Amino acid sequence: MIGDVNIGGVYLPGLLVIALVALLCTLFLLSRLMLSGVYRRLPWRPLIDFAAYIFTAFLLLQGLNAQGFIV
Structure with a gap:
């Protein structure tokens, strides 16, 4: 599961962060x-x-999965 990202005490869903990076x-x-x-x-x-x-979001998710960041 993609963990939450803590930015200044605000928790953001991991998939939202991945979507913004892909954007x-x-x-x-x-x-x-x-x-x-x-x-x-x-x-x-x-x-x-x-x-x-x-395509960019797919490649980003594949890369994170290959690195072991997404279980």
């Missing part, structure tokens, strides 16, 4: 795509944004 990683990835010019050639950008978020 930040996705925003970073999409900004790099915008700077490279690839993003404007992609069809149906909202679907690409959502798929990038799901």
Whole structure:
């Protein structure tokens, strides 16, 4: 189970923290795509944004599971 994260006495669910980190990683990835010019050639950008978020969250969860942080 993913443990809670204590930030200044406020407990946040672990999955919420993982979702926020995945969101930040996705925003970073999409900004790099915008700077490279690839993003404007992609069809149906909202679907690409959502798929990038799901893919990033999946990779983050897989990485944490492989490291042993998620039991």
